[in-house]
Amino acid sequence: MTQTNAADDNVGVNASQVDSHAHSNKDLPLLALGAIGVVYGDIGTSPIYAFRQAMHVRPGAAESSTEILGLLSLIVWALTLTVAIKYVFFVTRADNNGEGGTLSLMALARKTFTNPPVWIMVLGVLGAAMFYGDAIITPAVSVLSAVEGLRLVAPGMERWVVPITLVIILGVFAVQRFGTAKVSIVFGPVTAIWFLTLGISGLSHIIGNPTVLLAINPLLGLEFLFTHIGIAFVVIGAIFLAVTGAEALYVDLGHFGRKPIVLAWFGLVFPCLLLNYFGQGAFVLNVGVHNVQSPFFEMQPDWALLPFVILATLATIIASQAVISGTYSLTQQAIALNMLPRMMVLHTSETQSGQVYMPQINTMLMIGVLMLVVAFGSSDALSNAYGIAVSGVMVVTLSLLLVVMWRNWKWHPAAVIAFGVVFALIDGSFFAANASKLFQGGWVPAAVAAVVSVIMWSWMSGRRRLAEKTRRDEVPLQFLVDNLSKKKPTLVPGTAVFLTSDIEGAPTALLHSLKHYKVLHEQNVILTVRTSASPRVADDEKVTIDSYNELFSRVVVTFGYMETPNIPKALALCRKLGWKFDIMSTSFFLSRRSLKPGSKPGNPLRFWQDRLFTRLAKNASDATEYFHIPTGRVVEIGTQVVL
Structure with missing residues (x-):
């Protein structure tokens, strides 16, 4: 993999940002x-x-x-x-x-x-x-x-x-x-x-x-x-x-x-x-x-x-x-x-x-x-x-x-x-x-x-258990990329961006897209959004691009916890790094999880926590809206997960 830029979860802020409200x-x-x-x-x-x-x-x-x-x-x-x-x-x-x-x-x-x-x-x-x-x-x-x-x-x-x-x-x-x-x-x-x-x-x-x-x-x-x-x-x-x-x-x-x-x-x-x-x-x-x-x-x-x-x-x-x-x-x-x-x-x-x-x-x-x-x-x-x-x-x-x-x-x-x-x-x-x-x-x-x-x-507990369960069931991303490079499916024009919170695993939306559509876009971006421990992240440190091969790239966008996560604006920064991002030729694939509490009431605390987490997840705002992705560019693929 070729690393184009570097940023981590605790990205620093340059001197001009240390006191962004410093005034004369x-x-x-x-x-x-x-x-x-x-x-x-x-x-x-x-x-x-x-x-x-x-x-x-x-x-x-x-x-x-x-x-x-x-x-x-x-x-x-x-x-x-x-x-x-x-x-x-x-x-x-x-x-x-x-x-x-x-x-x-x-x-x-x-x-x-x-x-x-x-x-x-x-x-x-x-x-x-x-x-x-x-x-x-x-x-x-x-x-x-x-x-x-x-x-x-x-x-x-x-x-x-x-x-x-x-x-x-x-x-x-x-x-x-x-x-x-x-x-x-x-x-x-x-x-x-x-x-x-x-x-x-x-x-x-x-x-x-x-x-x-x-x-x-x-x-x-x-x-x-x-x-x-x-x-x-x-x-x-x-x-x-x-x-x-x-x-x-x-x-x-x-x-x-x-x-x-x-x-x-x-x-x-x-x-x-x-x-x-x-x-x-x-x-x-x-x-x-x-x-x-x-x-x-x-x-x-x-x-x-x-x-x-x-x-x-x-x-x-x-x-x-x-x-x-x-x-x-x-x-x-x-x-x-x-x-x-x-x-x-x-x-x-x-x-x-x-x-x-x-x-x-x-x-x-x-x-x-x-x-x-x-x-x-x-x-x-x-x-x-x-x-x-x-x-x-x-x-x-x-x-x-x-x-x-x-x-x-x-x-x-x-x-x-x-x-x-x-x-x-x-x-x-x-x-x-x-x-x-x-x-x-x-x-x-x-x-x-x-x-x-x-x-x-x-x-927080529900998210952690959901991530652990998803990680157990998922396919390693590197394994999938290697297999698809050897045996390419039918390619279609354009760019597909697959959102995932797990940097190592293949996005569920990608797996289901391959399963149902049996095609792959000419450019495929695995996108992970992270939150920094800093309130704001400088534009030149906000985006990381790693290239797997000619088909797949990994993009990590890091927002400060005080910032509004706007994915299209962040991806526009990728132009400086060599990726000519065009929103009109890009489709965003999201996995919409339908959560179902487990039927095993062995642990009463876990039992009601799962139900509360499920209820909260159902009432959460739509990811498309939260990340400011144009609704006309989004494809949502549903999956059911039993906690």
């Missing part, structure tokens, strides 16, 4: 503004309910000012340690060629091993599954908490809070099909105004009671926990609401790059969040703990209350949009990494390949969010369900980050252990505190994460 300094302010809207929309809405929930779990002792300062201290240091230090300083550095997120971190950790251990994949599955649990909670609790501000504007409108919330959520999901490119232009400015309003609102109350700044002392927070040991877990669970959305710093890393995200955090987001939380504390101390129900809204002057509710609603819609878009991106990555079955992916932008819309995911998310709003009815009740999924993602991120620190960054084991112990204590406390609310609503995201984990694991 003149672009930095614009990117930072965009990051404010997309990255920090979720954490920016936390002040609406975080301090309120923390204040409600205090036991109401006589020395209430000490308790308020203690709660504020815990919020300040949760933001500092978890977001500013862990995520901004460390996690955002663990990029996989510029991309972030749980699956990117998993791929980065796996690349450090010759034979990656199974537990890294398990962590990736768990992290991705828990993100789905978070995705149905965030829009519900964010929008509901903002609309609840109407109770203060017009108490008679309380019964309309849930219906208005439902209408807003329906609208948010309905416009997803049109894409977020045009709408997202206003995300940054609106969210920037939101943060400035948060800061100014808080500062006006701090000036009236500057003693609230004593909460900077971390000892006040620790003292609160030790003197309220009986409710410590409940308090930590409420405090955690202040840092929900921190994972977006890493998930959206590939959209903006690290510099704009860091600049936006320290330049605007962090200071404004601190000012607002201190301002809420100062307001509570001024008017008395027992006279406040919702400090975020009540500390606003009467004339500003309605505009504030409108601005808060816009901010929560933006926060919801960010997590919905993130769910599409995560699903697209999971499909590319063979962790989920193929689904319809629609591109909503002609210039930005990352802007996608997935109808199936959109519908499932919308139904889940609407059901939560109706079932819980208030942000107070929903806050109990919030946190367990996000804190779980943080634990997974920390675990994978430690692997990267040790094996990729070459940190000394002692430094890795020290870092791990400190943040495992913090993240572990958050997770345990949220897990304690399992029966108060925390079971919702936990159940969603469990279902998604089962689906992912069943899909």
Whole structure:
């Protein structure tokens, strides 16, 4: 065989791609503004309910000012340690060629091993599954908490809070099909105004009671926990609401790059969040703990209350949009990494390949969010369900980050252990505190994460067993090529491309074509599509061509897990390698497998897994559509496989 080009499954990326989002300094302010809207929309809405929930779990002792300062201290240091230090300083550095997120971190950790251990994949599955649990909670609790501000504007409108919330959520999901490119232009400015309003609102109350700044002392927070040991877990669970959305710093890393995200955090987001939380504390101390129900809204002057509710609603819609878009991106990555079955992916932008819309995911998310709003009815009740999924993602991120620190960054084991112990204590406390609310609503995201984990694991396990079974029954490709070169069947003009996932075996479609048609094309290409552990693959490294003889060639196309697999476009690159690819003279042969579960119920786990896998495979999107192959050039040959 003559090798024309070289590429492997873990294909590298040249220096120009290491940070594909690197921009000149003149672009930095614009990117930072965009990051404010997309990255920090979720954490920016936390002040609406975080301090309120923390204040409600205090036991109401006589020395209430000490308790308020203690709660504020815990919020300040949760933001500092978890977001500013862990995520901004460390996690955002663990990029996989510029991309972030749980699956990117998993791929980065796996690349450090010759034979990656199974537990890294398990962590990736768990992290991705828990993100789905978070995705149905965030829009519900964010929008509901903002609309609840109407109770203060017009108490008679309380019964309309849930219906208005439902209408807003329906609208948010309905416009997803049109894409977020045009709408997202206003995300940054609106969210920037939101943060400035948060800061100014808080500062006006701090000036009236500057003693609230004593909460900077971390000892006040620790003292609160030790003197309220009986409710410590409940308090930590409420405090955690202040840092929900921190994972977006890493998930959206590939959209903006690290510099704009860091600049936006320290330049605007962090200071404004601190000012607002201190301002809420100062307001509570001024008017008395027992006279406040919702400090975020009540500390606003009467004339500003309605505009504030409108601005808060816009901010929560933006926060919801960010997590919905993130769910599409995560699903697209999971499909590319063979962790989920193929689904319809629609591109909503002609210039930005990352802007996608997935109808199936959109519908499932919308139904889940609407059901939560109706079932819980208030942000107070929903806050109990919030946190367990996000804190779980943080634990997974920390675990994978430690692997990267040790094996990729070459940190000394002692430094890795020290870092791990400190943040495992913090993240572990958050997770345990949220897990304690399992029966108060925390079971919702936990159940969603469990279902998604089962689906992912069943899909990967089913694919593995199907590949093993197919490999046992197949004919070696080299054997078939040698035989056909000795005894050629009737040749017909044109090129036939046979898709197969197995690089060694003869494609089932080729065998059945020979069996039924008894002819062979003048040019026959055995095409295998692979997914790289890198998010994107350079065009000059995307395609490999190996020539067997004058009749047969092997083509391997490697896409990054963030790329949309477009076979015709990829094959057009073969012209540079000597193959004059012409779509109009090419036929694509695909094997459509009809799966049938085995009738042996010996292993109950295997029995229901096979049935779940079969169901998922039947509902998977068509390969022709997924790989963007023109339907008029496709020949599908059906086969039945018994699992």
